[in-house]
Amino acid sequence: MLSALGFATIGLILVLLLTNRVAAVVALVAVPVVTAFVAGFSPSEVGEFVGDGLEGVVGVTAMFVFAIVFFGVMRDAGLFEPVIRRLIGAAGNAPVGVCLATTTLAAVVHLDGAGATTFLIALPAMLPVFDRLGMSRLVLTTCVGLGAGVMNVLPWGGPTARASTVVGIDPVSLWVPLIPAQVVGLLAALAVAGFLGLRESRRLAGTTVATSAVPVGAAAGTTTTVASGSGRTGPTTEGPDRPDDDADEAREEEDLSRPRLFWVNAVLTLAVLATLVSGVAPPETVFLVAAVLALVVNYPGLSVQTARIQAHAQGAMLMATTLLAAGVLLGLLDGTGMVTAMAQTLAAAVPAWLGPALPVVVGVLGVPLSLLFGPDAYYYGVLPVLTELGTNLGIAGVDLARASLVGQETVGFPISPLTGAFYLLIGLGGVDIGRHIRSLIGWAWLVSLVMLATALLTGAVAL
Template sequence: MEGAVGFLTIGAILALLLTNRVTAVVALAGVPVLGALVLGFSLSEIGTFVGSGLGGVAGVTAMFVFAIVYFGVMRDAGMFDPVITRITALAGNAPTTVCVATTALACVAHLDGAGATTFLIAIPAMLPVFDRLGMSRLALATCVGLGAGVMNMLPWGGPTARAAATTGIDANDLWVPLIPAQAVGVVAALGCAWLIGRRERRRLAAQGDPVVIAAAGTAGTAGTSGAAGPGSAPGAGDPAAAPAPAADPDRTRPPKPLFWFNAALSVLLIGALMAGIAPPETLFMAGVVIALAVNHPGMKRQGERIEAHARGAMLMATTLLAAGSFLGILEGTGMIEHMATTAADLIPAGAAPALPLIVGLIGVPLSLLFGPDAYYFGVLPVLMGVGEQFGVDGVAIAQASLLGEETVGFPVSPLTGSFFLLVGLAQVDIGRHIRHMIGWSWLVSVVMLAFAVATGVIPLWAS
């Protein structure tokens, strides 16, 4: 019963998000409560589950609020202007090059294996570039997600560490045979970014964007465009694709000499994040305090800067808290545990020898149903047990899982906190982001799986 209600709950949430029927807060906070009530849990018990879930996302929520204010202040102060100018110069105003550079930046930023850090570095750096060129923010979120996803297979990343704990195999031993497939995945991600950039170029050229026309060798003068129009390629008509309105420079720009102070502060902050010397929310809180005190002395000016970025921060903070409630209810009611068992039982006995291949093929869409803990600690052990009965190596099942489930699939999974950080920083609609990105993620995953099969890491059929 719990498994069926769990699948119905997640299915209803995904349907509501993908069809834009309600806001994410309503779907994530409301539907699980109904599911718990159907299972017979009291409001008091549900409240306990919600409290547990909220505790799990409190740090991420605090980090998001302070991070959005910090990067907002830095953007207002013009700290990203040289970066934008440099990237634009190297890319030649070409959307294809910008998208490839964005994915490459995400790959490098994700070397520490932390999705939150990657998004906090890549999105604020590239968002002004996309806005200046009139490119869709959906394309930005997808390009960053592809780079982060394909690098999430690193042994110090979450999925591989969890798989190692479940299988009893060292994380490095799981990962090393997959290095060639991961390298191919990086190339595939960059190729997808190039294709996304081509779509953006065609869309902007169809709108008569002078920057893109000039870059394509057509008559026109350099400039920027507005949001995409309806009926064009993915990202068209997205309000988030439009450049953000320019703030009053007299109020937001501190004296020019402060540029180097802001740059040094940001480098120190990002370095501290990657070194893990303190929780991210603590670091960003300290960064906001220093940035406001130095750039905008005085209570009135500081209040204005906080208010200027409060709307975006609070919208995503409420979404994160709703997601915490959702996860708390799923775990507390036992829905996740029963879903894992049910999913394993659905596999026909005759298909068991092909379990590694099946798992690899459906890894990305499985990320919409199971978060990393639920899959690697709940589903994977059951799948390994089924496989053992038919002589299927559990390590192969784990490695196949790492080619999609919460690796390339984590940037489209509403079951992870960093997913909400990605869509929140990029300011894109959750449902539209999932629809825009999931095909690209799945393609990269399948390419890696095909290479792993070709090199003998993943068996087609266990003998």
């Protein structure tokens, strides 16, 4: 009975999440609570299971909230602006250089782990360059997607934070062994970008239209603009006048920028990364202290500090509530014994020869599964069952988690219609959904397989 209830719980959660019937928090909490009562557990027992589950995710939730605040403040202060300007300036007029700069820009901007922010910055910055040279916008969205996807493995990114709650270790410990795979993945993404740029050079060389005749912006003589941080897009006719609200936003950005503190912020960021990798302190403590220092150094005063926290509160709280809800789900699945019963049922059905290869299968299918499962559905619905199945087959859950992280909603998130950032990517890029997926999926899968091979060779994923 417990096995059947467990599969019913996971199945109903997946249906609710995949069809967008309810918010993730509602699905992750309401369904397992109901099935726990159906299984015959008392309210006090359910409450105990919920408490145990929440206790296991508090650290991850705190880390994510303060990481969002820290990197948000660094972005507000202009830490990434010099890098962005240099990359755009270095792109030049050669398609190969433009593609390499685009992928690098997306990777740098995605240091904060926020896909929407990455796309809001990288696409408007590079779109005029692509249009001026007559380059394909599909190449633009492919390059941006590859750079952001590889960087989405970072511990303060959504997939790693989710996976860490399932396997019960902190996100940094989960991520550090994957650093070589991530570095090789970034090199692979740059290699793909270089190839795409070379292919564009050959295509453009065969056209009769001079690139200098192509106006900056769309073919109709307009430029696509994005108000930074607002998410508003649209064609605007070039001219000397700007709407008052855009001018206000520009003044606000100028007021937030702290160019004189660039090196202070750079040293602080490097110190945070070094501390995380070295493991001398828990990640939630590191980001808590870092966020406080960033606010005090860059924005002294109650009102401005409150405004900066509020500016980044929405993204932080959405993820925090989802992580806490996932703790409820995991606590109930574990406490009631449903996840163990499901794993035993699956273990009896899995052929003996497939058991040792389970991490490889999970890693290979990561990118294509991003088309079917969003991050919540996979990491909170599928991965718990896989890890318990792995336990029955003698495979560590951490290996299955890391195998998932080389593709599922990391490199695969820019092709996933189940994430909101995906629609921002294709919307800002002005490309068709189907053509974008066809353009990117093969390259994303290739980069993911390269990362998986590296993880296997380095022992980050053990067989």
